[in-house]
Amino acid sequence: MASTATLRKPASGFRISRKMLPYVLSLPALLVCIGILIPFFTAVIYSFQRYRLSQPWARQFNWGENYLNFFTDPAFWNTLKVSLLYAGITVTLELLLGLGIALLLQRRSTVNNFISIMLLLPLMIAPALAALMWKLMTNPSFGILSYLAGLIGLHDFRWASSPSTALLTVVLVDIWVYTPFIMILLLAGLRSLPTQPFEAAALDGVPRTFVFFRITLPMLTPYILTATLFRLLDSIQQFDIIYAMTQGGPGNTLTVFQVEAYLNFFQSTNVGRSAALMVILWAITYLLSNIFIKNWLRLRERARGEA
Amino acid sequence: METTSTLEKTLRLIALTLVVIFFMFPIFWIFLMSFQTNETILTIPPSIIFTPTLSNYAALITGKLTTAAGTLDIAFMRNLGNSIFLSVTSVALALVLGVPAAYAFARHKFKGSEDIAFTLLSFRFAPPLLVLLPLTQYFQWLGLSDTYFGLIWVYQLICLPLILWIVRGYFEDISADVEYAYRIAGHSWFATFRKIALPLAGPGIAAAGLLAFIFAWNNFVFALVLASADKQPVTVGALAFVTSSGIQYGQIASAIVLSVTPTLALALYAQRYLVEGLSLGAVKG
Numbered sequence: 373m374a375s376t377a378t379l380r381k382p383a384s385g386f387r388i389s390r391k392m393l394p395y396v397l398s399l400p401a402l403l404v405c406i407g408i409l410i411p412f413f414t415a416v417i418y419s420f421q422r423y424r425l426s427q428p429w430a431r432q433f434n435w436g437e438n439y440l441n442f443f444t445d446p447a448f449w450n451t452l453k454v455s456l457l458y459a460g461i462t463v464t465l466e467l468l469l470g471l472g473i474a475l476l477l478q479r480r481s482t483v484n485n486f487i488s489i490m491l492l493l494p495l496m497i498a499p500a501l502a503a504l505m506w507k508l509m510t511n512p513s514f515g516i517l518s519y520l521a522g523l524i525g526l527h528d529f530r531w532a533s534s535p536s537t538a539l540l541t542v543v544l545v546d547i548w549v550y551t552p553f554i555m556i557l558l559l560a561g562l563r564s565l566p567t568q569p570f571e572a573a574a575l576d577g578v579p580r581t582f583v584f585f586r587i588t589l590p591m592l593t594p595y596i597l598t599a600t601l602f603r604l605l606d607s608i609q610q611f612d613i614i615y616a617m618t619q620g621g622p623g624n625t626l627t628v629f630q631v632e633a634y635l636n637f638f639q640s641t642n643v644g645r646s647a648a649l650m651v652i653l654w655a656i657t658y659l660l661s662n663i664f665i666k667n668w669l670r671l672r673e674r675a676r677g678e679a
Numbered sequence: 680m681e682t683t684s685t686l687e688k689t690l691r692l693i694a695l696t697l698v699v700i701f702f703m704f705p706i707f708w709i710f711l712m713s714f715q716t717n718e719t720i721l722t723i724p725p726s727i728i729f730t731p732t733l734s735n736y737a738a739l740i741t742g743k744l745t746t747a748a749g750t751l752d753i754a755f756m757r758n759l760g761n762s763i764f765l766s767v768t769s770v771a772l773a774l775v776l777g778v779p780a781a782y783a784f785a786r787h788k789f790k791g792s793e794d795i796a797f798t799l800l801s802f803r804f805a806p807p808l809l810v811l812l813p814l815t816q817y818f819q820w821l822g823l824s825d826t827y828f829g830l831i832w833v834y835q836l837i838c839l840p841l842i843l844w845i846v847r848g849y850f851e852d853i854s855a856d857v858e859y860a861y862r863i864a865g866h867s868w869f870a871t872f873r874k875i876a877l878p879l880a881g882p883g884i885a886a887a888g889l890l891a892f893i894f895a896w897n898n899f900v901f902a903l904v905l906a907s908a909d910k911q912p913v914t915v916g917a918l919a920f921v922t923s924s925g926i927q928y929g930q931i932a933s934a935i936v937l938s939v940t941p942t943l944a945l946a947l948y949a950q951r952y953l954v955e956g957l958s959l960g961a962v963k964g
Binding site for chain 1: 691698786806817900913918928935950
């Protein structure tokens, strides 16, 4: 990079055009995205309004009322609870499972490479379509999983259509789709670790649990962090799987943030509440992504340095 | 590395088998289902031995579904066409807009370049409905609500950050010295960009394009909120199809198979780049 700076000087014949060039190159991309900032601000304004599509005449600013109402609104607390529960459960399970599978596939061999490529497939299926696949498999009259549940004694197991097992079912679909994401990130991490510490530990006869907790895990931490935060940001905003599977039901069992906002907007046409929900979700993701981007940049630099 | 006992080998084998079954079985099962008639599907207990039929695919492709109640028109092939058109044009536009911007961000550390790059990246992490719900109203006012153009524009939110960040990484990995040598030989920056930088970053650009295609194809919520019935891609169309066709499970399964085949094929083709692409370059594959 130092040589870059010194070599750049001879070519700086046309000052203005050289200075403008990067702006000119990135301007089109920016213009396209600036269009998106306008609806963002509109949403923030809506969130401070009493605004129902069914009663356009009653539209007016009510300032923080939409937000204040949330404190006494059991539906909001349900949304917050379900969203956090969903994100917490899926990310934890996917992390454990993904790490386990990555460790199983760590050694480079034809079979392991083949399996790791196969495991990518669920990740490449649209989550909404994956939900439909599982819906077919959990259908009460012919679903293979309902049949298998019956074989092990769970007769009339109703999967996503029963309030007690709906969360479990969508979590299962989420795990099926997204565990491969964590798996491939951690596998790439594991395979890029230097081999010397492991060889030394093996020579010294260090127990393998000790090696795992004291060498493997600490060295893998940046990768685990990246994978976790990526997933956490996506998971707390999950819409596709839940909407395609149950549309937030049964009842309000699965009304996570985005599903609730969607239903508020299109069914109860309460634009103000819908916008306020999205602003809160945005605030949560903004906080998470700030933590995320800081750590992620450090990791990116490190990966680039090692490459 | 270490001595592995027979017990451990067996346990590993069992664990791996379970993993493969869990992740592969749904794909396998839906694939089988797509070749079954409704009668076969409803047979209890389910069996993997059956006489395969192509009638489900035939019904989807001809768009005519004959049931006991009469014929039903299926618009699924139109959804498939929409998916192809929306994904291809969105990715093409994102490449035209994103690659020069990525080059600018990689080669010129200009004032505010990091801020701009981060703003673009933050779109990847913001809740989509936050902008989509007000956008429905803007689209009505602007007359975009029934157009492909509006959808392609919104799809840039998926494609642009992906292309920008991945391609930028590839440009950064190319030594700038070659380009400077070429510039000093008297060539314009555009010739340098076209003849040196683009070919060197070519594989990265191709990989980013493929990934952006997969993400655009798999998107659900953008089209669910903004697309009118005749502009819907397969993700939304398949869900509507489930509602309208009711109990035509074989056709639903074959619609799913047709919808996921393009992304699965591309993923297998580009699997080398997936790690890097999915982590936006945070983890090198």
